[in-house]
Amino acid sequence: MAETGTETGTGTEPDVAGLHALxxxxxxxxxxxxxxxxxxxxxxxxxxxxxRALVGGRARAALRALLGALTDPAGLGWPSDGRRPAVRAxxxxxxxxxxxxxxxxxxxxxxxxxxxAAAVTHPELLTDPDTARVLxxxxxxxxxEALRAFRSIVGxxxxxxxxxxxxxSFGDILAWNxxxxxxxxxxxxxxxxxxxxxxxxxxxxxxxxxxxxxxxDRGPGRAEPVAPDPALLERLDSSGTVVGCIRNIGTxxxxxxxxxxxxxGPDGVTRYIVQLAGMATDAVSKASPQDVLxxxxxxxxxxxxxxxxxxxxxRSWVPSGSEVALVGHSLGGITAMNLAADPDFxxxxxxxxxxxxxxxxxxxxxxxxxxxxxxLINEHDVVPSLEGRSAVSPYAPPAQFxxxxxxxxTHAFPLCHAAERYAHxxxxxxxxxxxxxxxxxxxxxxxxxxxxxxALYDR
Numbered sequence: 047m048a049e050t051g052t053e054t055g056t057g058t059e060p061d062v063a064g065l066h067a068l069x070x071x072x073x074x075x076x077x078x079x080x081x082x083x084x085x086x087x088x089x090x091x092x093x094x095x096x097x098r099a100l101v102g103g104r105a106r107a108a109l110r111a112l113l114g115a116l117t118d119p120a121g122l123g124w125p126s127d128g129r130r131p132a133v134r135a136x137x138x139x140x141x142x143x144x145x146x147x148x149x150x151x152x153x154x155x156x157x158x159x160x161x162x163a164a165a166v167t168h169p170e171l172l173t174d175p176d177t178a179r180v181l182x183x184x185x186x187x188x189x190x191e192a193l194r195a196f197r198s199i200v201g202x203x204x205x206x207x208x209x210x211x212x213x214x215s216f217g218d219i220l221a222w223n224x225x226x227x228x229x230x231x232x233x234x235x236x237x238x239x240x241x242x243x244x245x246x247x248x249x250x251x252x253x254x255x256x257x258x259x260x261x262x263d264r265g266p267g268r269a270e271p272v273a274p275d276p277a278l279l280e281r282l283d284s285s286g287t288v289v290g291c292i293r294n295i296g297t298x299x300x301x302x303x304x305x306x307x308x309x310x311g312p313d314g315v316t317r318y319i320v321q322l323a324g325m326a327t328d329a330v331s332k333a334s335p336q337d338v339l340x341x342x343x344x345x346x347x348x349x350x351x352x353x354x355x356x357x358x359x360x361r362s363w364v365p366s367g368s369e370v371a372l373v374g375h376s377l378g379g380i381t382a383m384n385l386a387a388d389p390d391f392x393x394x395x396x397x398x399x400x401x402x403x404x405x406x407x408x409x410x411x412x413x414x415x416x417x418x419x420x421x422l423i424n425e426h427d428v429v430p431s432l433e434g435r436s437a438v439s440p441y442a443p444p445a446q447f448x449x450x451x452x453x454x455x456t457h458a459f460p461l462c463h464a465a466e467r468y469a470h471x472x473x474x475x476x477x478x479x480x481x482x483x484x485x486x487x488x489x490x491x492x493x494x495x496x497x498x499x500x501a502l503y504d505r
Contacts, residue, residue: 065163066440072156073241080149080237083126084133086116091125091132123147127233141230144187150225153240157222158185164214164438167453168425176202177211184219189227206458213428213459214438220250221434229253239434242441244409245346250434256346263343265504267335267354269362272303272499279497282307286491288422288483289473291321291373292403296465300326302334302503304359308496311489317369317398319490320360324376324404324465335504341377345406345433348384351504356381357391359500364395371399371490375465376429379405379421386412386419399486403468406433412446418486421449422479424471426456427463450479 090112115121124140124147125133140147161181165171172178176199183192199208212219217239224236231253235245281297283290286309298305298321305321325341326334334340335352344350364370374382379402385391386400392413400412401420404427412419423430423437430437437451454475456462472480484491 060162060166062163062166065159069156069159069163069440070242072152072159076149076152076156077237077241079122079152080126083116083122083124083147083149084128086112086122087125087128087133087136088130090116091128091130091136119146121148123149123151138230141233142228144226144228153237154222154225157218157225157240160218160440161215163440164218164436167438168214170211171215174211176208180212181219184223184226187226189223192223204458206461209428209459210426210457210462213426213431214436216428217250217431217434217436224250224253235434242439243434245432245434249342249346256343259339259343260347263335263339263351263504265335265351265354267351267356267358268503268505269304269355269359269500270503271362272501274497274499282497284494286319286487286494288373288401288403288420288480288487289469291319291401292375292465292469292472294321295323295373295375295378296469298323298499300324300336302326302336302501304356304500304502306360306363306498306500307494308498309490309492310495311492313489315369315489316495317371317490317492318360318364320356320370320372320382322356322372322374322378322381324374324378333503335502336377340504341380344377344380344384345409348387348410350381350384352377352381352502353384353388353391355500355502355504356385357394359498359502360395362500363498366394367396369396369398369489371401371487372397373399373401373403374405375403375468376405376463379403380407380410383407383410383412383419386410386414386417389413392417398489401483401487403465404429404463406430406435408433408435408443408447411444415446417446419444419447420483420486421447422468422472422483423449423451424456424462424468425451425453426459428459429463448482450476450482452476452479 116125124145125136127137179195180192183195221236221239224232232250235250238245283293294305300323307319309317311317326336335355340352372382372385382400383402386397387410397417399418403422407421425437443449454471
C-alpha cells in the first residue's frame with residue numbers, strides 16, 4: 047500500500063494528512079485517465095476518425111496508434127466504459143477477463159492509501175491477521191478467497207467483531223473489490239467511492255440500480271395518529287437535548303412510530319422536534335417504511351415512503367411555517383436529511399436543524415442554506431459508510447455539515463450502532479459533541495406542551 051511518513055520521537059509514523067492528499071490526487075488522476083480512455087475508445091472504435099487523421103491515407107496508421115495506446119499495458123491498458131456499443135462491448139470484455147487498465151490501477155492505489163491512512167487510528171485493519179487476509183485476497187484478485195476470509199472472521203470472532211473491524215474502511219474495501227472483480231454492474235458505484243463522490247446510482251456489492259430499489263419500495267406514505275400509552279409518555283425525555291432525543295427514539299422503537307414534541311422555547315415561540323427512528327431488522331419488506339428496502343432506497347433517493355409518511359403526519363398537526371428540528375437515528379437520520387433536502391418540505395416548514403446519528407448522509411444537502419446539519423458517527427459503526435464516505439475519509443463532509451466522529455471500547459456491530467449506545471457515547475465519551483449540538487438546539491430547550499405519536503405506513 048502507498049505510504050508516507052514523518053519522524054516522531056520513537057520512529058516513523060504515517061503522515062495522515064499527506065496520505066489523504068495523495069488519496070485525493072490519485073482519485074483525480076484516475077478519473078482523468080478514465081475520461082481519456084473513454085475518449086480514445088470513442089475515436090478508435092467509433093464510426094469515424096477526425097478528418098485530419100484521414101489526410102494522405104493515414105487512417106490505418108492512426109487507428110493502429112489509437113488501438114495501441116488503448117490496449118497496451120504500458121499505456122491506457124484497456125478501454126473505459128463509453129456511450130458507443132463497440133466501446134461498451136470492449137470495456138465489458140476487459141471487465142470479464144480481468145484486464146488491468148491504468149485508470150483502475152490509479153483508483154485502486156488511491157483506495158489502498160485511504161486504508162493505510164485509516165489504519166493509523168485503526169491499526170487492526172492491517173495488524174489483525176484475518177482482515178489482512180481479506181485485503182491480500184482482494185489485492186490478488188481472488189474475490190472468493192476474500193469472501194472466505196471474511197467468513198472466517200465471522201466464524202472466529204463473530205459477525206459483530208467482523209463488521210466493526212472493517213467499518214472504518216468498509217466502503218473503500220467494497221470499491222476496491224468492485225473495481226477488480228468480474229462484475230461489470232458494480233463498477234459505477236466503485237468509481238463514485240474512489241473519486242470522492244457519494245453513491246447515487248447503485249450499490250457497490252452487486253451493482254443493483256437505485257431505480258430497482260425505488261421500484262420495490264413504492265407507496266404514497268400514510269400516517270395515522272396513535273393514542274400514546276401514559277406509561278410511555280412518562281418515559282419520554284423532555285429536555286430537548288440530543289441525548290434526550292436519541293433516548294426517546296430508542297424508547298419509541300423501530301416499529302413504524304413517529305414522535306413529535308411541541309415545545310415552547312425560552313423566547314416563547316412554539317417549535318417542533320421531529321424524532322425519527324431507524325430501520326426494523328425483522329423483515330426485508332413490511333407495511334412500515336422502516337424496513338430494509340426503505341433503508342436502501344433512502345440512501346440513494348430523497349423521496350421515499352418514509353419521507354412522504356412523515357410529511358403527511360406533520361401536515362395533520364404542525365402549522366405551516368413552523369420551525370422544526372429533525373433528529374434521526376440510522377434510517378431516521380437519512381430521512382431527516384432527505385426531508386431537509388426537499389425544497390417542497392422546506393417551503394412548508396422552516397427546518398432549522400437536521401441531526402443524523404449513525405447515518406450515511408454525506409450525499410444529502412439541505413435545501414435551506416440556513417439549516418444547520420449535524421452528523422454524529424461512531425467509527426466502528428459500519429452503517430454511516432454505506433453511502434461511500436467513511437468517518438475517516440480524506441474528503442471533507444458537505445457544506446453546512448458539522449461532523450463529529452469518535453471511537454469507543456465496544457468494537458462490535460450492531461452494538462455500536464444502537465440508539466442507546468449513541469446516547470451513552472454522547473453523554474459520557476464525547477460530551478463536547480453533544481454540548482455543541484445542544485447549544486445549536488437551544489431554541490428547543492423549553493417546555494414540552496404537547497406530544498404526538500403517528501403510526502407510519504408505506505401505503
